[in-house]
Amino acid sequence: MNLAELATALKEGRISIGEWESAMRDYLRSQFTAAMELSKGGRNFITQSDWGYMGSALKKQYAFLGGFAKDIANNPTAWLNGRLDARMGLYKESAYAALEDFRRREAEAQGYDEEMRLLGATDKHCDDCLAVEGRWEPIGTLPAIGDSVCITNCKCEFKYRRSANNMLFAPGLNP
């Protein structure tokens, strides 16, 4: 089932909260797995440490999901309508944030030490994104994708570089 079908199944009473939550966990797991694969260059490059990092990120999402499931169970009237679909959509967006996060981690591992946030090609930029875009800063210091008011609606992304002062990399190897 995709997210829309899952939402409908819960609203129509065909599945329980536990079944819904289990399916959402599976969904997030496959999304995050895909994000890790793409951020690392594919399955051949992923290490146990990478999977451990993905596991930590997933655990956080599962905790949010658990809270959401409790909210639905405690107040089904408030949630078993269009609000459910909208909130489920945020979990879909978490996969994009994960992709950027995993790539940022890989960039740091490969010796990139500066980052710049670039605005996505949309008009949905919030003030948070506008305030931090377009300048080089030490890697890991800018707000992560997904930490802005707009969450990931803007589809901003990072680019990376190895600074001139990075003694590990000779000129010519830097992008």
Added chain:
Amino acid sequence: MKPLGKSLPPVKEIAPPSQQEQDAVIASWNANCPLFYVGLMEADSIDSKNSKARFLYDKLNLRYVHRKTGRVLTQHEVNRAFIVWTNKVSGK
């Protein structure tokens, strides 16, 4: 109608995805991503000799290369492909 029931207990440990799970994700990617990007998750290293993969991955420079044409993919287009895939499998 089924009883709504309760939420699940919290997860203590999350195991890495099995080979089967990874295969399923890759199959889903290949079936639902924009056509040009089929095979992206099965890239070989840029250093590979005699690779038959559609894409190569340059780990040092964080970039994919289309093997036949040598074109370097931008990060932006990889992100776009991911968004298309996510939307498709999510039912948007």
